[in-house]
Amino acid sequence: MLSSNIKKTVVIGAGVMGHSIAQVFAQNGVETCLVDLDQNRLDHAMELVKSNLETLAEFGKVSVNDIPAIINRIHPTPDLATGCKDADFAVEAINETIDAKKKIFSLLEKHCPPKAILASNSSSINIFDFVEIQDPGRSIVTHWFAPPHIIPLVEVVPGPKTSQETTEATANFLRKMGKLALVFKGLNGPSLVNRFQDLMTLPMWEAMEKGWATPAEIDLAVKAVMAIRLPIVGVAQRLDFTGMNLVLDITKSYGGTNPVAEELVKQGRLGVSSGKGFYDYGGRTEAEILRDRDIKYLKMLECLEKLDAFKPV
Ligand SMILES: NC(=O)c1ccc[n+]([C@@H]2O[C@H](COP(=O)([O-])OP(=O)(O)OC[C@H]3O[C@@H](n4cnc5c(N)ncnc54)[C@H](O)[C@@H]3O)[C@@H](O)[C@H]2O)c1
Structure with missing residues (x-):
């Protein structure tokens, strides 16, 4: 067929x-x-x-x-x-x-x-x-x-x-x-993206149950960070900006292991600071890469503000 x-x-x-x-x-x-x-x-x-x-x-x-x-x-x-x-x-x-x-x-x-x-x-x-x-x-x-x-x-x-x-x-x-x-071949379940979404809702329920934040505060907090960054750098590339060393240190501080990050650090692929991480930045300097990112962040922020997106629909 x-x-x-x-x-x-x-x-x-x-x-x-x-x-x-x-x-x-x-x-x-x-x-x-x-x-x-x-x-x-x-x-x-x-x-x-x-x-x-x-x-x-x-x-x-x-x-x-x-x-x-x-x-x-x-x-x-x-x-x-x-x-x-x-x-x-x-x-x-x-x-x-x-x-x-x-x-x-x-x-x-x-x-x-x-x-x-x-x-x-x-x-x-x-x-x-x-x-x-x-x-x-x-x-x-x-x-x-x-x-x-x-x-x-x-x-x-x-x-x-x-x-x-x-x-x-x-x-x-x-x-x-x-x-x-x-x-997504071999995925054990029908959706990869839903795994990310489901993980996001767990702390939402906890915050509501424990009274840390109202639904409106949760949405505002998430939008005021993720709505700007996520569309530009996604989930993986964000960590190239965080730095793979720090990612590894954070994992260890939780008592966890991260073989993928360990391998990248071993290869000197620390992220934007070393010109390579998950991605290869093609010889651009750190300042050039940050500038390209920041222009996109600023445009995204402008667009969200124009849409009044920090308020609920
Ligand atoms: N709602 C979402 O955002 C979303 C997103 C992605 C995937 N899904 C998945 O899509 C599927 C449908 O979700 P939904 O939200 O559209 O559900 P829904 O409840 O809005 O619609 C389901 C429809 O199926 C009809 N139906 C039930 N059994 C039937 C049958 N044997 N023959 C014909 N019609 C039948 C019902 O009458 C109903 O109108 C689910 O598997 C859900 O997990 C939903």
Whole structure:
């Protein structure tokens, strides 16, 4: 199955994620069935798609004239068999329970054509631990982020038995849909990014429980640091600015070990100060690298202030 062969898709579950995933396919010219057990959810999903598209049009991301055709490419139905008929690519975005996922994969296998790729948008459970289908080579995780019609990344996570052909076809198809598709092979779970996000929420619950900070203070504190730095240096490169020696010292002070940082220090890759860390700074001086970073930080800060982003939405 090659991505160029994916002409029809089916999205199962018309909730927070499903309606918007279907919209992305339709925006890119792909006929898409949207299936939900609940007719009210289907009706609501189509209203949301219209409103999403109108917002995108305000930002020049779609043309107002194209909106009716995009909407017409989405075919809502409560009947799974109808939705799956002729589908080349199916993605389920139903409730996150093992029973529900197990059952839907059996049904997808039953109702979709034998060559269709069967994808899950699961965000926390590892479907490959329990999904049983005759050809597991065609099962894969495609983990989208809310809202799918805006966030560029889709994590593509093949299971131990997913075929190379399925992985490549899925990634290529998502790229054709305008998405940044990153393949995380061997990941034990459906999402790498969620691991970072989940770690961030642990101290949030603790701070609230222990009365250290209000929700508004937590959000302000995090935004006033991370909103400026994270988009520019991410998670790994930030440590090149911190300095790998310090990273190692901090790890040791917690009584931990860090083989990756140890190896970098051994190689003299201390970060920006030595011209190489995780990244190679191509012979630029430390002052030049810091200047490049600071210009981006200042622009980001300006942009956040313009958006009034330090206040809640
Ligand atoms: N909400 C998020 O931000 C987010 C982000 C990434 C991934 N996910 C994952 O996406 C999936 C869906 O999450 P959501 O937030 O869109 O859920 P949701 O509750 O908003 O929507 C789920 C929809 O699935 C429908 N449904 C349930 N069983 C069905 C079935 N057998 N056949 C057809 N329709 C069925 C429900 O009626 C409901 O409308 C979950 O696996 C979740 O972990 C969610």
